[in-house]
Amino acid sequence: MNDLLERFFELETRQRLMACTAALVLVFGAYWYFVYSSRRAETVAVMAKITDLRNQRDNKQKLVANIDQLQETVRDLGARLKQAQARLPDSKEIPDLLSSISSAGRDSGLEVTLFRQRAEQLKDFYAEVPVDVTVRGNYHQVATFFDRVGQLDRIVNVGDIVMQTPKREGDEMVVDTLCSATTFRFLDEKERAEIEKEKAAKAKDKKK
Secondary structure, rough: HHHHHHHHHHHHHHHHHHHHHHHHHHHHHHHHHHHHHHHHHHHHHHHHHHHHHHHHHHHHHHHOOOOHHHHHHHHHHHHHHHHHHHHOOOOHHHHHHHHHHHHHHHHOOOOEEEEEEOOOEOOOOOOOOEEEEEEEEEEEHHHHHHHHHHHHOOEEEEEEEEEEEEEEEEEEEEEEEEEEEEEEOOHHHHHHHHHHHHHHHHHHHHHO
């Protein structure tokens, strides 16, 4: 060690400065490689984790802040769903609904000469229930009948309206009015399962 020091001090000033500079570069290089770079990678990882945790915390705080509004929205959607479901009866309510349509005709002063339910048309989750209706009466009574049907709690669409054989009876013009009254009902789970089964079978046949 003493020999190295003696040799160092025997060097010229410029050479001693260069040797010191080289030693410093070597020391800082070793520090960078073995200490700073590994610590830097660790710091970057920790900062990324902190950022992620902050984002999670902020998102949770937003949910907590809006929980009353979210609950109110859920309640509103639930109420609207009940209202929509109330307008589509299930199968056991269909006879009462059809009776209400027929009663609307009689209450309007019409003579109901035909009231015949046709085959249901099954859709994905509901069925169309069409009924052929023929009534006899004056124009005002027919208009009243359509208005009464439109005011029923359940959905009933009236279409295919045909007025024929007008005939004067006393002071009134009486016509036969033919129309189609279509209501709807929810399908039960068994019916929906059957529809899905039929769709799967048709899709399988197409692939053959």
